Amino acid sequence: MSDKNAFDLRDFMPYLLNQAAEISSLEFQQYYRARYGMLRTEWRVLFHLGRYGEMTAREICERARMHKTKVSRAVAALQEKRFLTRSQSDTDRRQEQLGLTAAGKAAFDDLYLEAQSFDKKMASRFTPEETAILRRCLMEIARL
């Protein structure tokens, strides 16, 4: 147990993943938080609508793997910021189509570029081969 080769916290994959996720997320958070006062949940919803176009809250739940209450609150917050509009569906009045306003699109475009360059910066710390393996392993673990 006090053996030098013994299993350590730094060898425990869930711990490693959490530390890496936390650090990178906190760093990127600066952008959407400082500029737009957004939360992580809001940034995710914004990304989905900006990147993939109009969709319902349920579709966002599935794609982003977020609980529906989380999405509901993020949508309300984005609407409050005038970044998002809702329009009731004609075929099923329970659901509403969500879309971005001009301001929402502008925020998305801005953050989308930041995300790209942030990702590039992260990848640049490793060789292309390492980065490719890292991405593949993470996708596999995340079941994406």
Place this chain on the structure above:
Amino acid sequence: MSDKNAFDLRDFMPYLLNQAAEISSLEFQQYYRARYGMLRTEWRVLFHLGRYGEMTAREICERARMHKTKVSRAVAALQEKRFLTRSQSDTDRRQEQLGLTAAGKAAFDDLYLEAQSFDKKMASRFTPEETAILRRCLMEIARL
């Protein structure tokens, strides 16, 4: 923007890391939660004390990179479960040395083994080379 090769959420490293971390953590959580009613913060504190021996709350903060209020609450919860004891230091009466009780050690030993086999199971999904690269990249990103 609707280009097939365009930057996608699945290409965004912080998102990938979060999804992978969340999935693996939720899975392992089953063990400490179901058997001992522990929270993640408590499991981390238990791990530190079990693996590295007695130390103060401040040392746990540094090693585990947890905020001192989080540690304080986890310590209180572990004490409540009779897994942990405190003893005031003679040289500095502000700090107290934290250690595990017999029950705490038993819980640690159990979970330590589970953690090892869990990690092994995760690693087995990849080749040894891939696993090594994955670990190195994560350590680098997490600045460990």
Place this chain on the structure above:
DNA sequence: TATAATTGGTAGCTTTTGTAACTTATAAGC
């Protein structure tokens, strides 16, 4: 065509986290 079951979305309550202020103890400046 009633009635039960399901679905999209919201609201309320509880648990957990984050932040700042506070308490007590030590260290530093003069």
Place this chain on the structure above:
DNA sequence: GCTTATAAGTTACAAAAGCTACCAATTATA
């Protein structure tokens, strides 16, 4: 020695997440 600063740890209050129950619209079923 006496003030001031800093550190360890706790507490209190606010923000956020999780969970359950709920409402209203739709679909399935008897």
